[in-house]
Amino acid sequence: xxxxxFYQEKELFLQKLHPAAAMxxxxxxxVLSLIFTNPLYLVGIFLCTGLSVYALEGLQTxxxxxxxxxxxxxxxxxxxxxxxxxxATILWHGPRLPVFGKITVSLEAVFYGAxxxxxxxxxxxxxCLYNIMVHPDKALNILERFAFKSAxxxxxxxxxxxxxxxxxxxxxxVQVVRGVDFSxxxxxxxxxxxxxxxxxxxxxxxEDSMEMAEAMQxxxxxxxxxxxxxxxxxKPEDFICAASSMTALFVGAxxxxxxxGVMNFYPYLGSVYSMGDIYLLAFMLAMLSVPxxxxxxxxxxxxxx
Amino acid sequence: xxxxxxxxxxYYYPESEKPAxxxxxxxxxxxxxxxxxxxxxxxxxxxxxxxAGLVPDFYGGVFSGKVLFKGQDIRRMxxxxxxxxxxMVFQDPEKQLVKTEAEAEIAFGLENLGLxxxxxxxxxxxxxxxxxxxxxKGRFIDKLSGGQKQKIALASVLAMQPEAIILDEPTSQxxxxxxxxxxxxxxxxxxxxxxxxxxxxxxxxxxxxxADRVAVMKDGEIIIQGTPQEVASGSIDSxxxxxxxxxxxxxxxxxxxxxxxxxxGRSILKNYLPLQNNDADSITQTGFDNNKERKNGxxxxxxxxxxxxxDKKEVLRGIDxxxxxxxxxxxxxxxxxxxxxxxxxxxxxxxxxxxKIMFRGKACGKNLEVYRQGKVAYLSQNPNDYxxxxxxxxxxxxxxxxxxxxDEGRVDNLLEKLDLNRHKxxxxxxxxxxxxxxxALASVLxxxxxxxxxxxxxxxxDYALKADLGGYLADLCKGGVSVAVVTHDVEFAAExxxxxxxxxxxxIVSDGNAKQILGSxxxxxxxxxxxxxxxxxxxxxxxxxxxxxxxxxxxxxxxxAERGMG
Numbered sequence: 001x002x003x004x005x006f007y008q009e010k011e012l013f014l015q016k017l018h019p020a021a022a023m024x025x026x027x028x029x030x031v032l033s034l035i036f037t038n039p040l041y042l043v044g045i046f047l048c049t050g051l052s053v054y055a056l057e058g059l060q061t062x063x064x065x066x067x068x069x070x071x072x073x074x075x076x077x078x079x080x081x082x083x084x085x086x087x088a089t090i091l092w093h094g095p096r097l098p099v100f101g102k103i104t105v106s107l108e109a110v111f112y113g114a115x116x117x118x119x120x121x122x123x124x125x126x127x128c129l130y131n132i133m134v135h136p137d138k139a140l141n142i143l144e145r146f147a148f149k150s151a152x153x154x155x156x157x158x159x160x161x162x163x164x165x166x167x168x169x170x171x172x173x174v175q176v177v178r179g180v181d182f183s184x185x186x187x188x189x190x191x192x193x194x195x196x197x198x199x200x201x202x203x204x205x206x207e208d209s210m211e212m213a214e215a216m217q218x219x220x221x222x223x224x225x226x227x228x229x230x231x232x233x234x235k236p237e238d239f240i241c242a243a244s245s246m247t248a249l250f251v252g253a254x255x256x257x258x259x260x261g262v263m264n265f266y267p268y269l270g271s272v273y274s275m276g277d278i279y280l281l282a283f284m285l286a287m288l289s290v291p292x293x294x295x296x297x298x299x300x301x302x303x304x305x
Numbered sequence: 306x307x308x309x310x311x312x313x314x315x316y317y318y319p320e321s322e323k324p325a326x327x328x329x330x331x332x333x334x335x336x337x338x339x340x341x342x343x344x345x346x347x348x349x350x351x352x353x354x355x356x357a358g359l360v361p362d363f364y365g366g367v368f369s370g371k372v373l374f375k376g377q378d379i380r381r382m383x384x385x386x387x388x389x390x391x392x393m394v395f396q397d398p399e400k401q402l403v404k405t406e407a408e409a410e411i412a413f414g415l416e417n418l419g420l421x422x423x424x425x426x427x428x429x430x431x432x433x434x435x436x437x438x439x440x441x442k443g444r445f446i447d448k449l450s451g452g453q454k455q456k457i458a459l460a461s462v463l464a465m466q467p468e469a470i471i472l473d474e475p476t477s478q479x480x481x482x483x484x485x486x487x488x489x490x491x492x493x494x495x496x497x498x499x500x501x502x503x504x505x506x507x508x509x510x511x512x513x514x515x516a517d518r519v520a521v522m523k524d525g526e527i528i529i530q531g532t533p534q535e536v537a538s539g540s541i542d543s544x545x546x547x548x549x550x551x552x553x554x555x556x557x558x559x560x561x562x563x564x565x566x567x568x569x570g571r572s573i574l575k576n577y578l579p580l581q582n583n584d585a586d587s588i589t590q591t592g593f594d595n596n597k598e599r600k601n602g603x604x605x606x607x608x609x610x611x612x613x614x615x616d617k618k619e620v621l622r623g624i625d626x627x628x629x630x631x632x633x634x635x636x637x638x639x640x641x642x643x644x645x646x647x648x649x650x651x652x653x654x655x656x657x658x659x660x661k662i663m664f665r666g667k668a669c670g671k672n673l674e675v676y677r678q679g680k681v682a683y684l685s686q687n688p689n690d691y692x693x694x695x696x697x698x699x700x701x702x703x704x705x706x707x708x709x710x711x712d713e714g715r716v717d718n719l720l721e722k723l724d725l726n727r728h729k730x731x732x733x734x735x736x737x738x739x740x741x742x743x744x745a746l747a748s749v750l751x752x753x754x755x756x757x758x759x760x761x762x763x764x765x766x767d768y769a770l771k772a773d774l775g776g777y778l779a780d781l782c783k784g785g786v787s788v789a790v791v792t793h794d795v796e797f798a799a800e801x802x803x804x805x806x807x808x809x810x811x812x813i814v815s816d817g818n819a820k821q822i823l824g825s826x827x828x829x830x831x832x833x834x835x836x837x838x839x840x841x842x843x844x845x846x847x848x849x850x851x852x853x854x855x856x857x858x859x860x861x862x863x864x865x866a867e868r869g870m871g
Binding site for chain 2: 008009136137155156162163170173177178180196203204207212214217221223225228229230
């Protein structure tokens, strides 16, 4: 099941995009989800990301990400209304608690918590999109030109992480054969049992890392200035996707500067939408949907090829 | 001028008082194929690393003597320049691959050399074509087979176009077919491309004949070197076990001219023995029909067991299998045939999707109670997964404590039997790989199990260690314990197993007496079985061949000598 969380080559249009174009699309989604606070915009970005995930046949993976995301949103939605004092429309007066003082829950704080949760789901979905859309090596190839060592560490981590999860499973099986029962015992005892697993994994990983470093040195790693192996050609469809993403980013940023897509929460909730907001959102979503539309056309209509 | 010249080389690893290499003198000529053999800890890998410039650069330690590459001191050579000339392939492909995708991995070394883009593209394309890696293109390395991964590691080195390639036990993780393919590839590189090859290997039957020269190492020294024939003759005289079975047989039968291949051996046998034609129409019997008395019933029985991971393709398909007390069963098959999965199912670590598992006549199902009592011992492929306590002794106590079993001298007894007593207060991670494996084995045997399951226990082991392990497992069987070993090592299976099972695509395709199965199989057979086929049946090991054929050859030789004199 965990393997679904990582990139799998499915030979799909969106996976074949030039990594620069794909990264630009993903970065645009991410930046826009961070600069806008209007829930309409955040829902729009969420749907747009979902469409891309659908085109990448990754709904199952997205479900796993969303499940994890929803777990994280619960504390935000609970804690924010309890600790925020900025809202003016009080819904509930609670008791006085040590540290927190008198508890009040305002409409604005509830709304703000909900919008921030939406934003978190956006970010998680975009991360999911990145995971299933961009081949890790290709993405790191771009980064390599600026920060090679960091890129290499990331590349190794990407390769090693699924292997480490499998290794952890093997270690757990070995412990079971040696009589360790992971389902019984107090929380402390269970923690000890799982700590042993991590400890064994760390010991083995440390030993393996020496062998890997040696193999890298044998292949001239660190012997001087290096070059970057580039295989990807920038195709017309990459240009179209990159152009649409940049347009969405530029228009979105300009709109945010002009006050569109940004909502006031405190002390009173501002207006959720204006006609300007609707036009801007529609245009941006159209631009952000271009890669998905091209993907649809690529698979269904020969004129797109 | 030789490509490598090693003069009086000695080397100590950091914080070690014992030299890993001691006064080594050896030359390797350009285009030569040198095979380096020897026991665990004899210094083979250290010598390989010295030739690749990794010792002492990477490890530190105390180094004396000189290693010259084409007359140039290797220690004074720039790392980039050295990497262009000398490439090294390591034992475990998993631990030498850096990137996630095959093509990027092959280009890794080229990127490090700072080659222009066009040159990199050309070299990657050439190497992928030469090694027939088109199938791996664009695929995740993680999804490739062990053989393909090792090919990628070789490709990555070859792309750098080195003049010499050093390989440190490159086939130890591969099944026999992949290993054969890989070694043939190395031979092609040597013969067709003129590459100098220095190969370290344990399974000599695969590669002894490929080498131009063989060097045998012991305790950090080269004790004998020469052509394969010279080394085979010399090794027998000095009692060195590092020669292939065919050579051992002829040396043992008193021949002065020692062959090293099955072909050479058969052509000599033809002079002494008539070829029988009774095997042409013989059909391999499948289905185990052992008449051995079984009073106590089976230890474990699998009935129509099916298993798949995550509802994907079935890995085990309708397995019917019974293992009886005191039986030593070897499970063979290609990578991906389902051998390890079968072992895990038997160990109760995986639950079958369909079918039944009976342990001592009781159905197990999802009930792990049987295993929690320590009646089944399972040793996985990686002994390091077992080692995390501060001392060897504590590893054994850990298992005992989990099963609530008293010591009653079991720990000391087992450590003694496995020759680990002197290490009992040492950290298991400080031991050699062979010793670590024995500690891992001890940690599961301490509960005195009735069924012992081992996954590839002989990987990377030398002859002596294998003999120790085989002997110990055979002793367990004598005590009524059932042993099942998954292995690619046919010679080991022939030596110790009484029953052999061959798995293919999740099914048992052959199950029977070891002699019957290994003697009739074309690929899963020993070197001796292949050599003796048609001359005498049911011969798998050198000892059996010497017992059956030795006297006949000796008599035939004596008669021929008499006729010659007459």
